[in-house]
Structure formats: C-alpha cells, structure tokens
Amino acid sequence: MIADFIDGPFWYFSLTVFTIGIIWKLVTIVFGKRKADLSVARGSGISGAIKTIFSRFKADKGMTPHIRLQVVAGYMFHLGLFALLFFAAPHVLFLEENFFSFEGMSFSWTPMPHWAFIIASEFAFLGLLMLWLHRVLNPVSRLISTADDHIASILTFVVMLTGCLALLESFNELRLLHRFSVELFLIYFPFSRLMHAFTFIPSRAFTGAWFGRRGISS
C-alpha cells in the first residue's frame, strides 16, 4: 500500500512539483521586469558574462585564506554529489528506465565502478558535514543562515544517507525509504536555496554581463 503510493502517485506528484517549480522560477527570473540600462556600454556584456561564469569557480584571492575550508569542502561535496547522482550504477539504470526509454529503445551511459562510488560518497558526506558544521559553528555563517539553509542541508544529507543505506539493494523497504526522501527533496527543491543548482550559471552570467557592460573587471 505505502510502497505503491511511494512508487506511484507520490513519485509523479513530486516530479510534477519539481518540474513546474523549476520552470516557473526560471521563467520569472529570465522574464522578470528590470530597469533598462541606459548607460553607454564601456565593454562587452557577453564576454563579461562568459568570463564571470568561469572565474567564479576559483575563490577570490583576497578571500581565500578566510574561506579555504568552505572552498575545499564545497568542491568535495558538489563533485561527489554530482558523481553519485549521475554515475552511480543504480541511478544510471533508474534514469535509463524512467527517462531515456522510448518505444523499445533506450539511452544510457557507463556507470562508475563500485570503488569510485565509495570514494565519491565519502567525498560528498565529508564535504557536506564540514559545510553544515561551519554554518552552525561559525558565528558569522550562523547569523546569516536561515531555516531554509539548515533544512536543505539536512534533507540532502538524509537523501544521501538513505541511498547509501540501501546500497546492498536487498531490501525493498530501504529502497522505498530512499525514494521517499528523494520525493520530499524534489518537492522542497524549487522553493528553497537548492535552486542554486539551476540558477548559479544564469546568476553569474547576469552579474558578469552587468559588470562587463560597465567595464568593471571582476
């Protein structure tokens, strides 16, 4: 009964909320009303946008000594999570069966080996734990953090944890627990700062274009 609900209606509901929520958010950002920039352009907006998209992958020189831990932990977590999400063997199979199968034809890619999965998950867990602890323990980070930040961190952790607990793939209960946590995550996603997964590139591009047009080197 519960299993049917998690695998059926709740899955489709969470997927719908996630998809519509993401589209809605992106549309409102892209087509939102902004004041026209009437100033004379001193540089190229496009080159500024492209430059900023990539330059922001590296921490600012002056800030680096103060944020070394966040940068290292941030990369560990995000790269680990990306590898888990798209290259873990159960996920590749799931995506192939549910999203990339059309009338007997299917599309898939090579999953990473088990040892790589373990390393990726270690990196992801270690990074996420460090980032969350920094958020809680550093007075400045604690002060600027909201409930949304903590919920997003904990929800991500729970999704990763339940996924790893179900790694043996022997118990349907553990698979359902993981899927249920993923569904909660999908529902929460568009209404939270987790949206940065989709907005970080447009956001950098917008800032970079704005700076580029004004001739600001950043």
Place this chain on the structure above:
Amino acid sequence: MSNRFMSKHSQKFTCQIYFFLYLIFFLCLLSPLNVSASGPAASKINNPSNDLWISVRHNTESGKVTSQVKSVDSTVLINPQADRWTRFRMTQLINYGLFILSVVAVVIMLFYLFRGRIKLEEGLSGIMVHRFTDYERILHWMLAIVFIFLAGTGLILLFGRPLLIPVLGHEFFSVLASASKEGHNLFGPIFFVSLLLMLFRFVRRNIYAKGDLTWLLKGGGLIGKSHVTGGFFNMGEKTWYWIVILTGLAISVSGLVLVLPNFGQGRVIMELSHVVHGIAAIILVSVSFGHIYLATKGTEGTLESMKTGYVDIKWAEEHHDRWAKECHDNDRLISAEDYAKLQGRVVLDQNVSASPLMEETK
C-alpha cells in the same frame, strides 16, 4: 555324578560366555567408532573417511590441495579458527561488552547522583577567553557525529541478535542490520580521515608534561575539593585524546582490513581484525560515555568551549589554571559585551568589527 559334571560344565560355559562378552566390550572400546576423531590417535586408524575429513579440516596435506579458484584461502575448505572466533564473539565479546558498557553507564549515573554537577566555585564571570578555532570545533564535531553514528550502527550489529531480535523480530532486524552494515562501512573511512586530522591538529598540545601527574594523583578534581593544576589540556583530557587516537587507529585499520578484502588478507587475519575492532570499539564507546557526561551535564561551562570556541575565565582558572595565567598575561580576555557581539547576539557595530578577535573568529 552327572549332575556334578553338568554343574562344572555349566560353570565353565558361563565363564566362557562372560569372557567372550568382556572381549567384545573391550574390542568395542578400541573400535574406530569410539576413538575420538579429533585426537591424534585418530590419524593412526586406517579409515579413509576419517583421514579425508581430518585432512580437509586441518589441511594436513598442504600444497596438495588445489582449486580452480586462485585466490586467498581458496584451498581451505574448513577453517577451524573460525569456530574459535565465532565462540569468542558469541560468548565473550557480546556478553563482556554488554556488561562493560552497562557498568560504565551505571557508574556514571551513580556518580551523578552522589556527586552532582561539578559547579564552578566562584561561578561564571561572563569574561571570556578564546579556546578553540572554528576549524578545531568543526573537526571535533565531525568526529563526534561520525563516531556516534558508527557506535550506534556497530552496537546494533554486535548486540542485535540477543537484544533487538526479541523486541523487533527477525524481519525488521534484518532490514535494520543491512542498513547499519552499509552505513557503518561507508562512514568508517570518514571517521579515519577525521581522526587523522584530529591527530595532526591537537597532538602538540596533548603531549604529557610536568604537572600532569599531580592532576592524576588528585583524581582530576573529581575526588575531594582540592584544586588541581592544568595547562591548556589537563591530564584527563590528554588521556582521553590518546585513547581516542590509539583505539581509533586500531578500529580504523582493523575496519579497513574487514571492509576491503581486495588486499589479499585471509580469513584468519580478518577474524583477528574483527576481534581487535570489537574490543577497541567497546573500550572507546565506554570511555566516551565519561567524556560525553563530563563535557555536558557533568561540569559547568565545559560545553561552551566546543559550542562557541570561548570559555569563561573562571572555568579556565579552575580547570586549566596554567593556561588561564597565560591568557591573563597576554591580555586575551574579552568582556561579556564584546563576547555577545562576537556571537551575533547584538547588532554588530564598527568597534566590534575592528576587533582583532573578529579576525580570529573568521
């Protein structure tokens, strides 16, 4: 006459029957069926079945046993060491482990009931001093969180059979045990990494020094009311640190031996690793009860150091007087007002952001 003859004949016959029965009984005692198959005499009995199983069990013809499977222990059909390991786990590790953990928990509870919370003699002053950086506290809590998770899942796996199955049932416990095993294996390396980072970060301050023995002789202040002297870390904290490091390393290395069978270790090494893993884990978990108690409920003002990185100067003077003196000498004391600002409890103003401690906090 004939009766006498018959009687003598009958007696002789009876004696012969008894003799014959004794002979059968004696032969029976010597028969291969009654000779213990495990004794050394067994190998002398020419019974092909016995020889086969003795050879299989003890691998007496080592080198002659071959297998198509070319891997470690692939020629071992029966591992007699495993019986000892199973008996040790089922009868000693589980029973004594449970006993030790229960006794430690009861002793701590009794200690709390009789001694109560150890309060500061002069109370909290509100004047603070910086003790741990953000990085040190992150390390501590990361190790603590991972340790609690590993301890929980490890205890489920160790004591699940006698304690949890009667309560939860086999079906639910099998799911819980599977999840615990996967979680335990996955978080183990994170514990190891955290432990190494902890080792490198704190080792210098945890080397035993002059004055530590005095602390020990006075029972660390837990016994009696006399004042005990201490540096940045007192002897109790140093001992706890080394227990964490040494048992943690034993647990980590033995855990890696168990979780990574790819490196060619055989079953016997893995069984020994399991014994080391179990014993070291029981020691660490039981001592951690004391650490957790003293750091939270047991001693006033201690938890603050790992929550905010700052401690009250009165706490420092009572538990770490030599370090407190250093703080006084180097003028590292922070007023209650500045401390509140550093913790973001009041709106930050320009004076605070210009404070050198703000940089340290960052």
